[in-house]
Amino acid sequence: MQTHNDNGINPVMGTYNRSPLSFVRGDGAWLETETGDKYLDFTTGIAVNSLGHGHPKLVAALKVQAEKLWHVSNLYTVPEQQALAAKLTELTFAEKIFFCNSGAEAIEGSIKTARKYFADKGEDSRYEIICFAGAFHGRTLAALAATGNESYLNGFGPPLAGFKHVDSFDIELVKAVITPATAAILIEPIQGEGGVVPVPFPFLKDLRELCDSHGLLLIFDEVQCGIGRTGKLFAHQWTDITPDIMSVAKGIGGGFPLGAILATEEAAAGMVPGTHGSTYGGNPLGMAVGKVVIDTIAAPEMLETICQNGLALKQKTDSVIDRFPDILSEIRGEGLMLGLKAVIENKKLVEALRGQKLLTVGAGDNVVRLLPPLTITLEEVDIAVKALESACEDLRATEKTMDKKVEEV
């Protein structure tokens, strides 16, 4: 693979630490390289290829739409948007949907929706949003300010004002930072990049009560944990509470760039003509694909299978952890959103798994994320667990050799 120009410069901006590995096709849970090597994909473009690669229904929907109409603009009524929005409102708390193209845009739009809600009530000075340590909300400037991670913010000028961060899921700490300027609370029901950290359900419930008693809006970021990942269409559906606004992306397009803001009619009240927009948002191609993704994943049998296969993966992984306590310490998460906490450096585990032809992705808290397609089979779960065992054996052998070398020195 040629990556550099004749003058030795890689024309792709160097914003990522990329593996030299590259793929030319995909089928279900499998990715194939140019030379025909097959890898089991437990990364899925970071929880994006929810139905795996090349799903026949998605390919068909995209082809049919591509032959009809690609793009028209939101100057016109887009019937495909009406259809997907109707489906999403039928399946969730939401009454209003705005379509965009990515997670960061869904977050930006959610923040704007919350701020505008108060501005329209004459409360312009009420714009602050309470967020949590360990969160990840995206890379645009507002999303970065909401994320609050210094290492991502450094070098990009003053962060957008109006975000406060609470260090742990402690309701007293949240109460302590509420002021007359507070507009909303923003939280991922399960933190993804932070290391697959589930927020305790009682805490989500406490946040809902706090928002109700203080007239605040509750925003859930379900960009990663939504779209069936946890075995419910949305992770918060494991609880009996709902947010006022929710950001969605990643899995909803199954690989087609697509995001959405879901809101109650009340919370969306400020979003009137001229307040927000996106050229591509709600593009017929994305809508056609998104409709198939939602129809497929929202089926009760599908969600049930995700739960069963997630449980199988978790239990089988647990028995590997028991045998390799020097390499692995814990598996956590819900459904097929699992985090494997490593004892050794998580990067080394990702590399060793890649050596066994299993693709995974690191996260905070020294975790390796297991994010297979939601269509994964039990046979494929077993292949992944075998790969994990082999990777652990290899790692144990190298650690031992290294210990020996240290002794010799």
Ligand SMILES: *Cc1c(COP(=O)(O)O)cnc(C)c1O
């Ligand atoms: C990935 C992610 C985002 C940002 O999504 P992009 O599509 O990369 O902009 C926001 N929130 C969460 C929880 C995410 O996992």
